[in-house]
Amino acid sequence: MIPSSAxxxxxxxxxxxxxxxxDSFFLSAADDDDLGLAFADVELGDGxxxxxxxxxxxxxxxxxxxxxxxxxxxGAVDTxxxxxKTGKEADVFLLERAVPGDPHQRSLLAAKRYHGAxxxxxxxxxxxxxxxxxxxxxxxxxxxxxxxxxxxxxxxQWSLAEFDAxxxxxxxxxxxxxxxxxTGTEVxxxxxxxxxGVGAPRLAQVRHDPALLADLFAxxxxxxxxxxxxxLAHGDLSPYNLLVHDGRVVxxxxxxxxxxxxxxxxxxxxxxxxxxxxxxxxxxxxxxxxETLFGxxxxxxxx
Ligand SMILES: Nc1ncnc2c1ncn2[C@@H]1O[C@H](COP(=O)(O)OP(=O)(O)O)[C@@H](O)[C@H]1O
Ligand SMILES: [Mg+2]
Numbered sequence: 272m273i274p275s276s277a278x279x280x281x282x283x284x285x286x287x288x289x290x291x292x293x294d295s296f297f298l299s300a301a302d303d304d305d306l307g308l309a310f311a312d313v314e315l316g317d318g319x320x321x322x323x324x325x326x327x328x329x330x331x332x333x334x335x336x337x338x339x340x341x342x343x344x345x346g347a348v349d350t351x352x353x354x355x356k357t358g359k360e361a362d363v364f365l366l367e368r369a370v371p372g373d374p375h376q377r378s379l380l381a382a383k384r385y386h387g388a389x390x391x392x393x394x395x396x397x398x399x400x401x402x403x404x405x406x407x408x409x410x411x412x413x414x415x416x417x418x419x420x421x422x423x424x425x426x427x428q429w430s431l432a433e434f435d436a437x438x439x440x441x442x443x444x445x446x447x448x449x450x451x452x453x454t455g456t457e458v459x460x461x462x463x464x465x466x467x468g469v470g471a472p473r474l475a476q477v478r479h480d481p482a483l484l485a486d487l488f489a490x491x492x493x494x495x496x497x498x499x500x501x502x503l504a505h506g507d508l509s510p511y512n513l514l515v516h517d518g519r520v521v522x523x524x525x526x527x528x529x530x531x532x533x534x535x536x537x538x539x540x541x542x543x544x545x546x547x548x549x550x551x552x553x554x555x556x557x558x559x560x561x562e563t564l565f566g567x568x569x570x571x572x573x574x
Pocket of ligand 2: 511524
């Protein structure tokens with residue numbers, strides 16, 4: 272059972288909840304010393320599954336070099352620890368991926384699951400999706416028909432778009448969660464928060480010391496420059512999509528990332544990002560100007 276209320280207290284999920292023994296897995300000798308416990312000793316409870324890592328193709332996995340904390344063992348178990356946030360387009364869960372019995376192979380992930388067929392369509396509009404790839408013509412037709420399968424395909428496209436954007440921005444050195452894996456409608460990424468599963472607050476939620484504010488703004492402007500130098504804008508930037516962890520800003524929620532040069536709405540969206548950010552810092556009494564920032568980022572985009 273997954274608790275339906277937002278919770279940083281994961282303990283309620285960790286009680287014994289035995290279900291069927293996993294007998295469909297076997298080990299090769301090479302994998303064996305990887306594992307804390309043999310598969311046969313592991314019983315999956317509610318809210319648990321075997322790691323989805325082995326089934327992912329190379330393009331569905333995060334860029335190399337991979338951080339040391341990424342758990343790649345086939346003997347790992349994914350355990351849902353709770354919901355970080357439910358949303359209109361996606362829900363974000365806290366997930367532990369760990370090898371039972373091996374304290375050195377334990378990671379916390381944020382699992383962002385886009386709503387598929389059972390939910391309604393997205394409000395994120397077509398302005399973002401020009402030129403987006405579909406895997407095959409069946410998918411393209413399903414999208415056009417808005418069938419159940421079409422909605423599933425659309426959700427998977429958003430997760431793929433977010434994963435691709437995270438990978439790209441990670442490679443450019445922007446402060447984003449490390450993208451671990453994408454599978455269908457689910458993106459797995461680095462959890463930004465404390466080791467006991469308390470998520471980092473959004474910029475909007477924190478009362479900031481005035482001296483810190485200028486530094487936070489400088490970090491946001493710098494990450495916007497990183498996007499701009501690649502000809503990109505976040506496209507939905509706001510103090511809700513910026514997390515603050517140990518004084519460092521991390522930007523999230525990237526599926527609608529836009530090409531400021533090729534997309535006809537690109538500069539408008541970049542401008543809106545500047546206004547959203549500067550309005551918030553302005554309300555915190557920091558002297559910032561959206562037009563100045565916008566001008567600087569446009570110069571970076573075309574520079
Ligand atoms: N990698 C992460 N680490 C920690 N918390 C996260 C992470 N990704 C998302 N969250 C939490 O989930 C919320 C929603 O995620 P977001 O990607 O902004 O989705 P939405 O489309 O619902 O706005 C965030 O505001 C944050 O609180
Ligand atoms: Mg968001």
